[in-house]
Amino acid sequence: MVKKYFRFFASMSLVVSVSLFAVGCSQKTVMTGEGTGTGSADSVDQADTSRQPLEPIGTEESLDSEPVEDLGKLNILEGRSTGPMLPIYFDFDQSNIRVEQKGRVENNAAFLKDNFQSRIVIEGNCDERGTNEYNMALGERRAIGAKKYLVNLGVPAGRINTISYGEERPLNHGHDELAWSQNRRADFVEIR
Amino acid sequence: MQTKLKKLLVISFLLFTTFICGTSAEAARVYLDITSADLRKLPIAVPAFTDKTNPTALTQQGKEMADLLSKALVFHGFISIIPPESYNNDRATDWQSIGADFSISGSYESNLKEVVLELRFIDAQNNRMVLGKRYRTTWQNHTSPIKKFCDEIILQLTGERGISNTKITYVTDTTGHKEVHMVDVISKQIRQVTRHKSITASPRFSPDGTKLIYTSYHRGNPNLYLTDLSQSKKTKAISWYSGLNVAPAWSPDAKTLITTLSKDGNPDLYLMTPNGKILKRLTNNEGANISSSWAPDGKRFAFVSDRSGSPQIYIMNMKSKRVRRLTYEGNENTTPSWSPKGDLIAYTGRDNGNHHLFTIRPDGGSPSKLTKYWGNYESPSWSPDGKQIVFSRTRNQKKQLCTIFLEGKGVIPLFSLKGNQGYPQWSPRLAY
Structure with missing residues (x-):
């Protein structure tokens, strides 16, 4: 059983590293995953042919685009995270994982280790205060920090992507400390 | 008298x-x-x-x-x-x-x-x-x-030409999505540039004002796009590395861009061509690095880094790659904008819990507070004659674009629109 898992991981990581190679080393390579129009740039879901493929990225495309479908709408327990995974919350202008949030990352890691086929994207978010651009960078630092923690707990890095929405996609549209604290968040969203 | x-x-x-x-x-x-x-x-x-x-x-x-x-x-x-x-x-x-x-x-x-x-x-x-x-x-x-x-x-x-033929580009959510728009400063005529139905950010004019570069999330990842403003149908991704491709700054000679990428595991600054070819990595794993703004001579640029523990403004010399910290007052100073004459850098600083605009000389010294009224003021961008600044002001949960004269007293709303407007950038003087 263990051996079987290992073989799967080995082949998985080969696939992942090949696709990472394609992304990292040759940006101009046409990424087939882009063609599904599901809004997931990093998705390698080639089965979905129900929609018209987009133009290959890096070639001319229309300024008119199809609306993006929300990722991971299913099975949300908290924030925008796919259950049973839970989001983690941050202090203002900070990207380090608070001590009391670490248990959440550990539970998420356990879920990912049990469900070795799951691939996730960690979405970093910020509250509305501060400038939009800095919040983009801060949200990315939050997502990357959460990814590193998962990797340290043994989740293969190749199964985790990160994205930052900065302050552009608030979950709580309020303008008080409660709303802000809920928006300073990293979500763990399963890619389907 | x-x-x-x-x-x-x-x-x-x-x-x-x-x-x-x-x-x-x-x-x-x-x-x-x-x-x-x-x-x-x-x-x-x-x-x-x-x-x-x-x-x-x-x-x-x-x-x-x-x-x-x-x-x-x-x-x-x-x-x-x-x-x-x-x-x-x-x-x-x-x-x-x-x-x-x-x-x-x-x-x-x-x-x-x-x-x-x-x-x-x-x-x-x-x-x-x-x-x-x-x-x-x-x-x-x-x-x-x-x-x-x-x-x-x-x-x-x-003694200096006027700026009647300029535009301001910005992002607004009036359509229900965050799209890039631009407005003529005199006629206030608005042109919607993108229709990506997603999130766009940081639109930036090329130094001749004929092109716009911006970030869009419509394919999922925040990728960098370039569109030619002489038409309104097509755009092209120029940088789509996994992670951030954001906050581009066009060099004054139009030959290069500085942009933030996180493909190597940290939001760092990279020098690239306007076609997206990476020439050089400029920062290396020291905190988040973003919001570059070139000096008009193209020899230096200002940027934001939180390498010290809080976001502050730094200046990098392009030749020596030496980095100098510029701001020391306050614990959040972001979005530097180098004036067209080179003598000042405007930026957003957090002051008693609110965000205000400040200016500081590129060689340091004490900052001067430009906005003294109620509200939050962000993301300054200079007019090409260096006499005015456009920025966003948030009051009663509404973000609006306004201008202020550097030596003036009042804040002037640019126009009155539904929804929120952010990420303003003033164009250079355009061809008549």
């Missing part, structure tokens, strides 16, 4: 030199010091333009053209227009008697194909022409020569 006398002397001298020495005396000219705080606004009369084929009629077109020129003049901050209704749009008015220092005499003649505009800028004191121009144009393009004439008047009065 004394101020008025001084100003009259200045203007007389200006006119004197204009007539006696012509343009060769450029260096010897004395211009209005429009930065002086006690300057009263210069009153100018701009009656409706005359239809040459029907000189006694008051036409709608003639009124609209005069109105456009008036708006363009007023936009520069030191001119007031005497309301045309107060003298019944009578072009034979004695301008001095109604308090005008200058007047405009405009006429037009049109046939099916073209419009010929004749515009004169006249000194009310002696009724002499300071500036006169004739433009052959079409009804479709007739606003361009009117703006051009305004900018030449501003040049005559201040």
Whole structure:
């Protein structure tokens, strides 16, 4: 059983590293995953042919685009995270994982280790205060920090992507400390 | 009284030199010091333009053209227009008697194909022409020569061309999605640039103003796009590394961009070509690095980094790659914008829990607070003449674009729109 898992991981990581190679080393390579129009740039879901493929990225495309479908709408327990995974919350202008949030990352890691086929994207978010651009960078630092923690707990890095929405996609549209604290968040969203 | 006398002397001298020495005396000219705080606004009369084929009629077109020129003049901050209704749009008015220092005499003649505009800028004191121009144009393009004439008047009065033919690009959520738009600063005509139905961010004009680069999430990842503004159908991704491709800054020579990528595991600055080819990595794993703004000489740039534990503004020398911290006051200083003359950097600083605009000299020193009123002020961008700044102001949970004169006191809303507007950037002077 263990051996079987290992073989799967080995082949998985080969696939992942090949696709990472394609992304990292040759940006101009046409990424087939882009063609599904599901809004997931990093998705390698080639089965979905129900929609018209987009133009290959890096070639001319229309300024008119199809609306993006929300990722991971299913099975949300908290924030925008796919259950049973839970989001983690941050202090203002900070990207380090608070001590009391670490248990959440550990539970998420356990879920990912049990469900070795799951691939996730960690979405970093910020509250509305501060400038939009800095919040983009801060949200990315939050997502990357959460990814590193998962990797340290043994989740293969190749199964985790990160994205930052900065302050552009608030979950709580309020303008008080409660709303802000809920928006300073990293979500763990399963890619389907 | 004394101020008025001084100003009259200045203007007389200006006119004197204009007539006696012509343009060769450029260096010897004395211009209005429009930065002086006690300057009263210069009153100018701009009656409706005359239809040459029907000189006694008051036409709608003639009124609209005069109105456009008036708006363009007023936009520069030191001119007031005497309301045309107060003298019944009578072009034979004695301008001095109604308090005008200058007047405009405009006429037009049109046939099916073209419009010929004749515009004169006249000194009310002696009724002499300071500036006169004739433009052959079409009804479709007739606003361009009117703006051009305004900018030449501003040049005559201040020694620097006006900025009537500029636009401001920004992101707004009025459609329900965050799309890139741009607005003409005088006519306030709005053009929606993107229709990606997703999130866009940080639109930036190329140094010649013909292209826009921006970030869009419509394929999931925040990728960098370049679109040519001479058309409105196509765009092209230039950088789509996994993670951030955001906050681009076009170098003054237009040959390179500095942008933030996180493909190597941290938000770092990279130098790339406008086609997205990476030339160099500029920062290396020291905190988050973002929001670059070039010095006009292209030798240095300012950026934001939280390497010290809080976001602060730093300056990197392009040649030596040496980095110097610029801001020390406050624990959040972001979005630097280097002035077109190079002498100041405007930025957003958190001050007692609110965000305000500040300026600081590139060699350091103490910052000066530009906005002193209620609200949150963010993301400054300079006008190409360096006299105004556009930014976003948040009040009552609504984010609006406003401008402020560097030496002025009031904040001026750019326009009144539904929804929120952010990420403003002022274009360079565009071709007329």
